[in-house]
Amino acid sequence: MNNQNNRNRPPMQGQGRAQGQNRLQSQGRPRYVELSPEEQAQYEAYRRQKRAEAERRRRAAEEEARRREAYEKARRKKQRKKNAKIFGGRVLVFLAVLILICAIVGIIFLIGFNRTPDEPKDSGKIKYYYGGKEVRKSEAEESVTEDGVYICFNDLSDYLGMAESGTAQEMKFIIPAETEEDSEYIVFSSDGYTVDINGQEIRLDIPNSLRGTEIWVTSEFVSEYMVNVSVTYSEKDNSVYISKIKDEENSTITVTVYLPVSFKLKSIDPLPPVVDPEETVETDTPVIVLPTEEDRIMEIVNNVQFITDLSGYEQYMNPQGELRDSFLILVNTKHHLTANDIPPDLSYTGLHNPEWKPLREYAARSLEALFMEMDNSGFWGSNLAIRSAYRDYANQAYLFEYYTNREMTRNPALTREEAEAIVLTFSTRPGTSEHQTGLAVDMDTTGTLVTDFQYTDEYKWLSENAWKFGFILRFPEDKSDITTIQFEPWHYRYVGRYHAYKIYKSGLCLEEYIEQLGDN
Numbered sequence: 001m002n003n004q005n006n007r008n009r010p011p012m013q014g015q016g017r018a019q020g021q022n023r024l025q026s027q028g029r030p031r032y033v034e035l036s037p038e039e040q041a042q043y044e045a046y047r048r049q050k051r052a053e054a055e056r057r058r059r060a061a062e063e064e065a066r067r068r069e070a071y072e073k074a075r076r077k078k079q080r081k082k083n084a085k086i087f088g089g090r091v092l093v094f095l096a097v098l099i100l101i102c103a104i105v106g107i108i109f110l111i112g113f114n115r116t117p118d119e120p121k122d123s124g125k126i127k128y129y130y131g132g133k134e135v136r137k138s139e140a141e142e143s144v145t146e147d148g149v150y151i152c153f154n155d156l157s158d159y160l161g162m163a164e165s166g167t168a169q170e171m172k173f174i175i176p177a178e179t180e181e182d183s184e185y186i187v188f189s190s191d192g193y194t195v196d197i198n199g200q201e202i203r204l205d206i207p208n209s210l211r212g213t214e215i216w217v218t219s220e221f222v223s224e225y226m227v228n229v230s231v232t233y234s235e236k237d238n239s240v241y242i243s244k245i246k247d248e249e250n251s252t253i254t255v256t257v258y259l260p261v262s263f264k265l266k267s268i269d270p271l272p273p274v275v276d277p278e279e280t281v282e283t284d285t286p287v288i289v290l291p292t293e294e295d296r297i298m299e300i301v302n303n304v305q306f307i308t309d310l311s312g313y314e315q316y317m318n319p320q321g322e323l324r325d326s327f328l329i330l331v332n333t334k335h336h337l338t339a340n341d342i343p344p345d346l347s348y349t350g351l352h353n354p355e356w357k358p359l360r361e362y363a364a365r366s367l368e369a370l371f372m373e374m375d376n377s378g379f380w381g382s383n384l385a386i387r388s389a390y391r392d393y394a395n396q397a398y399l400f401e402y403y404t405n406r407e408m409t410r411n412p413a414l415t416r417e418e419a420e421a422i423v424l425t426f427s428t429r430p431g432t433s434e435h436q437t438g439l440a441v442d443m444d445t446t447g448t449l450v451t452d453f454q455y456t457d458e459y460k461w462l463s464e465n466a467w468k469f470g471f472i473l474r475f476p477e478d479k480s481d482i483t484t485i486q487f488e489p490w491h492y493r494y495v496g497r498y499h500a501y502k503i504y505k506s507g508l509c510l511e512e513y514i515e516q517l518g519d520n
Contacts, residue, residue: 342392386442
């Protein structure tokens with residue numbers, strides 16, 4: 001009984017704690033350690049930092065999910081349209097084949113029931129009707145060839161009221177007008193291939209035919225070079241019908257008015273003078289102003305065509321106004337940034353990234369457009385991915401130090417200065433890296449960032465198309481003496497489409513291009 005009461009009685013002051021500590025120590029557990037206020041504050045700050053990092057990762061993951069969902073939705077929509085287009089195309093092909101088969105069957109039917117194999121054409125003659133009146137008959141063998149039906153241009157001249165002059169070696173036909181200057185003419189040469197229409201000499205693919213003193217031309221020639229003249233060949237009755245075109249508006253029941261006959265080729269008037277837009281010309285003569293080089297560049301950069309609908313990205317790829325030149329930031333060994341130079345508009349881009357990579361807003365959106373266009377250009381499923389984007393000053397300092405120590409470890413005989421000299425051929429000191437601008441991106445298909453990337457189809461496509469999205473190859477193979485950086489086929493820099501196109505066409509590196517702008 002007394003023992004039971006002792007078990008329920010609270011321990012004396014100090015007795016329970018000592019016994020508890022002894023039990024913990026006997027069980028091998030660490031003793032509780034009181035934290036100082038400073039240590040407790042540091043621990044709380046650490047926990048807040050971790051919670052903030054976890055929250056950023058959560059938001060980034062949600063944003064990535066939204067972007068991928070939007071991208072997948074757009075891709076599925078495009079695929080549905082593509083499938084519908086393919087289906088529609090197949091239906092059209094089927095209908096075309098069906099119509100062709102019906103036409104062939106109909107032709108066979110007509111031939112079989114309307115003419116026996118041995119039945120000759122109407123006395124072997126072709127009849128020619130001008131304005132409904134039969135003018136002549138001609139041997140079908142001479143008038144119907146693989147090149148078409150031939151008609152006598154002399155008969156056509158008489159029907160249209162042309163004037164004739166010259167000889168069979170060079171025959172001229174004139175369409176009269178109120179004034180001699182308004183008259184039109186055609187001259188046939190004896191070789192059959194050369195024709196002069198209103199002073200313009202043309203060379204025919206199908207020659208004319210000279211029969212005695214008559215010029216014979218194909219019906220296609222009349223249709224191609226004359227206006228308001230109709231030529232129709234009816235194989236059914238072996239007849240050719242030539243007529244002028246009726247003027248429906250001015251004709252009446254009792255009076256028929258025809259449209260004026262003319263040639264499609266007109267005489268060439270002297271061109272007005274061509275002047276340079278820089279010059280001022282005081283004259284009453286109209287002038288043709290040549291487009292400037294700037295006009296031609298703007299025409300190209302403002303009218304780039306894509307396979308994908310990238311209209312929502314155009315403002316980012318091709319910035320206008322003051323924004324156009326705002327991305328020409330030069331960072332190298334002579335132009336430094338400080339630790340306080342942090343881009344104000346960093347934005348994450350999740351397309352084709354092994355992880356989230358930040359870039360400035362315009363560069364990030366333009367890069368998304370680039371990858372979307374690549375996907376629809378046959379690179380869907382490609383291993384091309386972004387390996388590096390924005391790096392701050394501290395991160396660049398760490399990398400430079402890491403690369404330097406690595407070189408010294410590989411070759412202990414190197415001094416620090418010698419090791420840094422090696423590192424400077426492929427990396428940069430803190431403050432001299434383009435990645436700190438938030439406008440540079442490294443991307444390749446392997447993740448190793450080696451020059452073998454230049455032999456891939458992805459690099460070839462980027463070399464030809466990156467400028468359309470505002471990017472340039474920052475460190476070309478033949479410019480390392482200027483950039484001080486070896487050839488990096490994976491390193492691309494955003495400058496906006498206008499400047500990217502000019503750099504792409506000129507073959508200059510960014511240092512040369514900005515220097516050239518300064519000289520101008």
